[in-house]
Amino acid sequence: MSPWRASAAALAPDVALAELGLALSEAELPAATHVPAVRAGTLVFTSGQLPIREGELLATGRVGDTLGVADGQACAQWCAINALSAIRSEIGDLGQVKRIVKVVAYVASGPLFTDQALVANGASELLGKVFGEVGRHARSAVGVSALPLDAPVELELVVQI
Template sequence: MPTPDVVLAELGLPVREVAPPAVAQVPAVRAGSFVFTSGQLPIRHGELLAAGRVGDTLGVADGQACAQWCVLNALAAIRSEIGDLGRVRRVVKVVVYVASGALFTDQALVANGASELLGRVFGDAGQHARSAVGVSALPLDAPVELELVVEI
């Protein structure tokens, strides 16, 4: 199986360097054989990919695209901690927060954007436990925030 970086490059989604945090946190923490990321927003080239709530100003497809960028940023944070994404043995847990309109209930469909990308990148090792949580607002008016836990 190709390495995660090769798969991402083939998808046209190379992982960039981790951006320094804007607040008092670190991008990722290693504890034993696990790496936990801080919440990652859909930041691309230094700017928020989209703003607003899914179900109000944004649709499910917009949320899925944001979830994918959150994954890319989480992988950058993990790589900054362990040096090589090829060291990831398993994606353990994904938590996806979706800024949701009052009547929006398809948070799980938004989270699929992240889950499907992780499955493509890591194959069977990308299958994971997951929570998809609707919230009223996220930092910077982001539509999606994601946390990732991997075993190395």
């Protein structure tokens, strides 16, 4: 079954999230000297988002070592939820999103792990369920040796508004 809804106009993103049992929180201010999201013309770029839920990392470690692909996918999904929270805090309403342009997923993994794309699917599938065709995007899935706070996944989004 395809993760893409047939029509982005059928449901508002917040309604689609609610139907999935998900709700966005307020974007948390980063501990460092940057902001969660920046608007540049009709594009919004998020800072790297970690898989934080209710103030705690969902998991720590590297996918393929201490975590499985399904764990990584769940983390990628929460990264996407946090990125959407950052976007909403910047633009006020996810209904303004005309297109998910690009997803960049960084996956902490060992040198022999090569399924970063499968991990990134956790985010891509969520975006398809929330935005339908508007959620189709270009994507990079990059393996890295470590991420901040020992997070297994970090995600960036670029959206057009």
